[in-house]
Amino acid sequence: MSDRLPGFATLAVHAGAQPDPTTGARATPIYQTTSFVFNDADHAASLFGLQAFGNIYTRIGNPTNAVLEERVAALEGGTAALAVASGHAAQVVVLQQLMQPGDEFIAARKLYGGSINQFTHAFKSFGWNVVWADPDDIASFERAVTPRTKAIFIESIANPAGSITDIEAISTVARKAGVPLIVDNTLASPYLIRPIDHGADIVVHSLTKFLGGHGNSLGGIIVDAGTFDWSAGGKYPMLSEPRPEYHGIRLQETFGNFAFAIACRVLGLRDLGPALSPFNAFMILTGIETLPLRMQKHCDNAKAVAEFLATHPAVSAVNYAGLPGDRYNALQRKYAPKGAGAVFTFSLKGGYDAGVSLVSKLQLFSHLANVGDTRSLVIHPASTTHSQLDDAAKIKSGAGPDVVRLSVGIEDKEDLIADLDQALRA
Numbered sequence: 001m002s003d004r005l006p007g008f009a010t011l012a013v014h015a016g017a018q019p020d021p022t023t024g025a026r027a028t029p030i031y032q033t034t035s036f037v038f039n040d041a042d043h044a045a046s047l048f049g050l051q052a053f054g055n056i057y058t059r060i061g062n063p064t065n066a067v068l069e070e071r072v073a074a075l076e077g078g079t080a081a082l083a084v085a086s087g088h089a090a091q092v093v094v095l096q097q098l099m100q101p102g103d104e105f106i107a108a109r110k111l112y113g114g115s116i117n118q119f120t121h122a123f124k125s126f127g128w129n130v131v132w133a134d135p136d137d138i139a140s141f142e143r144a145v146t147p148r149t150k151a152i153f154i155e156s157i158a159n160p161a162g163s164i165t166d167i168e169a170i171s172t173v174a175r176k177a178g179v180p181l182i183v184d185n186t187l188a189s190p191y192l193i194r195p196i197d198h199g200a201d202i203v204v205h206s207l208t209k210f211l212g213g214h215g216n217s218l219g220g221i222i223v224d225a226g227t228f229d230w231s232a233g234g235k236y237p238m239l240s241e242p243r244p245e246y247h248g249i250r251l252q253e254t255f256g257n258f259a260f261a262i263a264c265r266v267l268g269l270r271d272l273g274p275a276l277s278p279f280n281a282f283m284i285l286t287g288i289e290t291l292p293l294r295m296q297k298h299c300d301n302a303k304a305v306a307e308f309l310a311t312h313p314a315v316s317a318v319n320y321a322g323l324p325g326d327r328y329n330a331l332q333r334k335y336a337p338k339g340a341g342a343v344f345t346f347s348l349k350g351g352y353d354a355g356v357s358l359v360s361k362l363q364l365f366s367h368l369a370n371v372g373d374t375r376s377l378v379i380h381p382a383s384t385t386h387s388q389l390d391d392a393a394k395i396k397s398g399a400g401p402d403v404v405r406l407s408v409g410i411e412d413k414e415d416l417i418a419d420l421d422q423a424l425r426a
């Protein structure tokens, strides 16, 4: 055995997996079972009391999902992970461990449209109050901190314009406030950015996007960096206080640097119930094996498409952090030197009507509400994902009426450029 630590591409193929001990199957089997037989009554009791690790019921854990969890934890540099049914489920489960009714969390204003809705409406009904801050103005995060602040939530590469967030600067604010920094790393994937290396305490993903990568399976994951002291300040009773449902154990005291991942599983997933299907875990694991190859091709294609659009007479602006003149280019070179991702926006001189017309004329780009597929995708946020926002909020979140968002796929870049060219001419 060499003592070399495995590199990223090796981890993407192997982390968490080994040949099946009973059959020798080399690919990770789909353990399509709801439940698992106990060895004996003592074994059953110790599993239920959290004195032993093992499989009980697929809502709480499953061996196929466990391989996915170990693999993403390895790729992100975390201590443990928990797979759930979707990216949105990951966000609910994370915040449920941190928030009591009446508490606040600070969120960057530039977010996936669905997260803006979830935070504004659904979370409000739980008594969780979101306070918005501007990721381009670090002081706005500092000003938003109050004694009720329990977390800060940002995206590493932010929807919809692919802007790059200064994770280290915001992690300094979080540290000072004594709250964890949660980073949604969906658009970057750990191939481009590993937020834990820059001070994130928790990473969440929609596995539905680049990690799964093929537009065929929903999933989400929570990665615990193992860095946060949940007992300091008495702010996080779910982690620091005795749990009545588990014979009074304290999760941080018992599980140390993976207590947060355990809390998400045994308090969040167990009770809220958004379990990931083992079939979806299998599909996503298969996708992750080619993540480094796909992600590099996504980035290279996106850069070529952005360069083409930047010189096109129908286009008034291109927001792609990989272009030298872009306002996020310096942050991109610091945080994501391998590429600026594949999701970005551009503006049309023809405004709202030109945006609606363009999406209808493209042939290779599919008009739909998703990103991170092998296929190239397009959407006009103002008439779809961001249509609930008023005009000022649309512009603030980067989704003004003239803005079109692309998720550039892994086809031949010449074909993508030709498709855009014909649709822009029409």
Ligand SMILES: *Cc1c(COP(=O)(O)O)cnc(C)c1O
Pocket (backbone or CB within 6 Å): 085, 086, 087, 088, 089, 112, 114, 115, 155, 159, 184, 186, 187, 205, 206, 207, 208, 209, 218, 219, 220, 371
């Ligand atoms: C899609 C997405 C989500 C939500 O994920 P689902 O799997 O659709 O629930 C959250 N954040 C970002 C950045 C996304 O792109």
